[in-house]
Amino acid sequence: MRPELLLTALAIGLGGPAHAQSQGPFGVGRPAAPETIAAWDIEARPDGRGLPPGSGSVREGAVLFAARCASCHGDRGQGAAAEALAGGTGSLTDAKPLRTVGSYWPYATTLFDYVRRAMPFDAPQSLAPDEVYAVSAYVLHLNGLLPGDARLDAVALPKVAMPNRDGFTADPRPDVAAEGAAARPPAR
């Protein structure tokens, strides 16, 4: 705790040892029980934490994709009104790189997470976990990253090897040397 907050807490008589675990300095809010917040607690992490129970196959995903995704992303994920989801492998140094799930995304869990929270565009958060696994499996299959008979679940999804997994670097900025660091007075 920052010193000023601790002082505030002491000044208003809260935060003594008896309250240390049960209440913060200001005593606002109510406890967030896991069952209370379950519908919002939806993120999936690269190591698989947060992935729900369930599973889905490439074949199931193909049916769902045709019905719910293809009209914007193209029937093979090649892109249409919405961006391409497949292709572009090896294009990242090209003049016009194509950044897709297969060519660019470093984690397969990100695909599941984004579909679960944001897709389909006309009905976000409407897919059941099995459907999200299935659509994710199909998109990974379209990128050649899963065989046609594959099935994904919370154990299998984080293990999908993403081609650009090691393609990201930390922020090196400032990365450009200063030119003319000081203003030259104008000649008069």
Place this chain on the structure above:
Amino acid sequence: MRSENRRAFLRLAGGTLAGAGATGALARDGAPLDVPAWTREQGVNAPGYGRPAPGETLARYPRLPPAFPGATSTVTPLQGLHGILTPNGLHFERHHAGIPAVDPDRHRLVVHGLVERPLVLTMDDLLRLPAVSRLHFLECSGNTPWVGAKAGWTVQDSHGLISCAEWTGVELATLLAEVGVKPGAAWILAEGADACAMSRSIPLDAALDGAILAYAQNGERLRPEQGYPLRLFLPGLEGNLSIKWLRRLKVGDRPFQTREETSKYTDLMPDGTARQFTFVMEAKSVITSPSGGQALRGPGFHEIRGLAWTGRGRIVGVDVSTDGGARWEPARLEGPVLPRCLTRFRLPWRWEGGPAKLLSRARDETGYVQPSREALVAVRGTRSYYHNNAVFGWSVAADGAVRHAA
């Protein structure tokens, strides 16, 4: 040029619009002044919520035609604004899944993960907590496209994804103390309540460096497009991190690797690698007057006016060139010069009537100098999409017309 911008500029420049006297209200230059109708009768009462004068029609518009109606960014008319603060209705906004109609009474903020006391808070809870009010700029990291520059760009087209406001709310540090961060905590997932549940990972040190859970902007509650009723505000960092319609903060040990910090908001380099978690908005400046689409009304005195900002503290200087960079002259910085806030600069200029090329170059308190486009492109190429803070030029033609010129 949009007519409202031109009208505003002409007014700024002290001119009158051709035809403005058609109402009979304005005297022709040189004619004897009359006593107009508005002086001869009582005026009206003020509306409950004031509006700009009828002829003042500054407006945002989408920078690009949106591929999807729910994923748009609209740009601030910097060429028509004065000082450093952006009126709330003109503050730029970017949304990825439309602007949700959030009921503030039903809205909740969940704080959980690696904390001692996971909490669900109402807006009333947040309004009870100690508050801060601070002036900061907000800039989209996609502001100023790397490619596709057009001579016809206005500064609204080229730089309109920056704005500046006074933000009021609870310091994120206050709330983190309330829930008690556990050892091992290093990143926080921030998540919105919009239709894409917009989500980004925030490093804990950034969360403790002046971040605000903001519920008010320039004195009034947030506008819907700014995240009503609650947004995160991270001073000096790329705008997408300042999650709007904030519904959840989850404290974790590592980045969550959301779509917006992997597929998007990463900077692709010429060698095919991409920089990730490029948060800070580096020093940048732009001349807002004269600027693209405007026209100087004639030789003589003109004040060069512009804005400078940096995500790394304060601006300490802005140099201006009127000859394409051969000579640079320090502009006057108008106070207050605040950290991670827009700073207005001004330079008196006498236009002799010939071609001119106007440039501005900001310096911040770390010693960083706003780079040229050539220097940036030499390192980053032109496909990194985000974080273009290059020096930006306007050419003035012999007839006074102002256009973008690299």
